[in-house]
Amino acid sequence: DGPQIKYGNKNLVEFTKVDVNLLPTVILVGRPNVGKSALFNRLIRRREALVYNTPDDHVTRDFREGIAKLGDLRFRVLDSAGLEMAATSGSILGRTADMTANALARSQFAIFLIDVRAGLHPMDLEVGKWLRRHAPGICTILVMNKSESLDDGAGLLAAAAGEAYELGFGDPIAISAETGLGMAELYESLRPLLEDHMLQVLDGSQENSSCDVEESKLPLQLAIVGRPNVGKSTLLNTLLQENRVLVGPEAGLTRDSVRAQFQFQGRTVYLVDTAGWLQRTKQEKGPASLSIMQSRKSIMRAHVVALVLDAEEIANAKSSMKHAEVVIARRAVEEGRGLVVIVNKMDLLRGRKNSKLYEKVMEAVPEEIQMVIPQVTGIPVVFISALEGRGRISVMRQVIDTYEKWCLRLSTARLNRWLRKVMSRHSWKDQAAQPKIKYFTQVKARPPTFVAFLGGKTQLSNTDLRFLTKSLKEDFDLGGIPIRIMQRSIP
Numbered sequence: 001d002g003p004q005i006k007y008g009n010k011n012l013v014e015f016t017k018v019d020v021n022l023l024p025t026v027i028l029v030g031r032p033n034v035g036k037s038a039l040f041n042r043l044i045r046r047r048e049a050l051v052y053n054t055p056d057d058h059v060t061r062d063f064r065e066g067i068a069k070l071g072d073l074r075f076r077v078l079d080s081a082g083l084e085m086a087a088t089s090g091s092i093l094g095r096t097a098d099m100t101a102n103a104l105a106r107s108q109f110a111i112f113l114i115d116v117r118a119g120l121h122p123m124d125l126e127v128g129k130w131l132r133r134h135a136p137g138i139c140t141i142l143v144m145n146k147s148e149s150l151d152d153g154a155g156l157l158a159a160a161a162g163e164a165y166e167l168g169f170g171d172p173i174a175i176s177a178e179t180g181l182g183m184a185e186l187y188e189s190l191r192p193l194l195e196d197h198m199l200q201v202l203d204g205s206q207e208n209s210s211c212d213v214e215e216s217k218l219p220l221q222l223a224i225v226g227r228p229n230v231g232k233s234t235l236l237n238t239l240l241q242e243n244r245v246l247v248g249p250e251a252g253l254t255r256d257s258v259r260a261q262f263q264f265q266g267r268t269v270y271l272v273d274t275a276g277w278l279q280r281t282k283q284e285k286g287p288a289s290l291s292i293m294q295s296r297k298s299i300m301r302a303h304v305v306a307l308v309l310d311a312e313e314i315a316n317a318k319s320s321m322k323h324a325e326v327v328i329a330r331r332a333v334e335e336g337r338g339l340v341v342i343v344n345k346m347d348l349l350r351g352r353k354n355s356k357l358y359e360k361v362m363e364a365v366p367e368e369i370q371m372v373i374p375q376v377t378g379i380p381v382v383f384i385s386a387l388e389g390r391g392r393i394s395v396m397r398q399v400i401d402t403y404e405k406w407c408l409r410l411s412t413a414r415l416n417r418w419l420r421k422v423m424s425r426h427s428w429k430d431q432a433a434q435p436k437i438k439y440f441t442q443v444k445a446r447p448p449t450f451v452a453f454l455g456g457k458t459q460l461s462n463t464d465l466r467f468l469t470k471s472l473k474e475d476f477d478l479g480g481i482p483i484r485i486m487q488r489s490i491p
């Protein structure tokens with residue numbers, strides 16, 4: 001029997017046989033210099049791109065096409081080479097627009113890029129109008145590129161998101177084609193759309209692609225990450241117990257994405273990227289730097305990231321977290337994943353002579369995590385001994401609890417009752433400094449993302465955002481979840 005995996009009623013093993021010509025096509029659009037080529041290159045990495053040269057008066061325009069790889073997703077990606085604008089009128093010139101229109105006709109999805117550093121440009125509005133006119137059936141994801149350059153933090157990004165929303169393509173995703181920031185969120189947005197599309201293709205029931213897919217039906221994806229020898233494999237075997245099921249390649253994708261799954265209290269949990277290292281031998285374990293690279297990939301595909309630390313090492317060291325661990329934890333939070341920290345090998349600290357060390361570790365780890373990730377309070381920490389098989393239940397409770405919070409949706413009515421309360425509870429030194437939030441709503445889950453609607457030209461400062469984030473966390477028990485707040489002004 002070959003590996004089998006079920007998704008809905010369909011057997012996804014067949015997906016591996018899908019011809020690349022059936023893969024969904026995603027076109028990159030945006031005015032020149034927003035970073036389309038940079039994103040294209042990141043998506044296809046070292047793979048070959050087909051370049052179509054279209055001789056055109058005196059210039060040669062490149063039109064590139066390639067197979068994109070984003071986590072375990074594969075799709076065709078087209079770089080529209082920039083919609084050429086007439087400098088004077090701001091309108092799109094016919095010749096490039098025609099070429100792009102041809103490419104649009106072959107695409108089911110579009111990624112509309114804007115440059116967050118430059119702010120919204122009249123040409124962006126033009127591209128948006130053009131896209132709506134020529135590709136009304138295409139599901140478009142709006143991305144703010146170059147967002148790594150806004151180092152002033154949440155405030156600027158939240159304001160830029162509000163501005164970008166006015167393009168009419170929903171809430172934007174902040175990415176950096178250059179550093180890779182936000183790729184996990186791009187993956188999270190594309191994945192349900194592409195999977196849905198593939199199911200329709202295989203069904204022969206292909207209709208228009210649609211932007212509404214019920215993401216809550218996707219099962220929990222858990223990544224276990226950490227440096228070599230902290231006990232990840234041992235923990236994994238504890239979690240899988242006799243329940244282990246190895247399953248086949250994922251949706252449409254490749255043979256190397258075999259994954260393991262188990263049931264916990266009636267829930268299916270997929271273990272991301274773990275099937276491979278289950279069978280791995282000691283010698284094959286690489287250095288810590290390699291574990292960072294592997295974790296980056298896993299983090300993208302995971303909903304919840306479990307970072308495993310070694311208690312004995314912590315007891316004997318000055319700081320509880322090593323560089324690699326700090327990098328991994330920060331990355332998980334930046335990418336909007338739920339994070340659970342697991343301190344393993346607690347059995348080594350038992351016994352009278354060690355009791356001080358046991359306490360030291362129990363105190364030091366939560367403190368240090370708070371210090372290295374100040375923006376997310378209340379990240380859960382679980383102390384276990386995987387070798388003794390202890391801690392399976394506590395680990396899974398925290399993982400599921402984190403996942404549920406990560407998926408939480410709060411109604412607008414409830415949020416606005418809450419908003420009135422927190423605003424009256426808090427006293428601003430200067431009455432004029434109090435932000436004029438008209439209302440507050442949740443636009444997205446996984447992770448929970450909110451929009452504050454502001455009256456007139458006011459803006460939320462970083463202090464306001466920190467205050468709102470902290471209050472949301474406390475009042476709705478969202479500890480450990482990287483929540484986001486965007487702002488938008490209304491007249």
Ligand code: GDP
Binds near residue numbers: 033145149
């Ligand atoms: P295109 O015309 O839309 O294809 O844009 P390019 O990909 O050629 O990028 C235009 C410029 O923006 C280049 O100088 C890139 O190096 C730069 N760029 C692209 N992506 C990013 C990013 O994420 N961050 C920053 N800071 N610069 C970027």
Ligand code: GDP
Binds near residue numbers: 234347385386
């Ligand atoms: P990985 O590289 O993170 O997958 O680590 P392994 O699971 O292979 O574990 C590395 C070593 O630590 C092995 O010798 C394990 O037996 C040991 N180990 C794992 N968990 C525990 C634990 O809870 N207590 C003790 N004392 N040793 C453990």
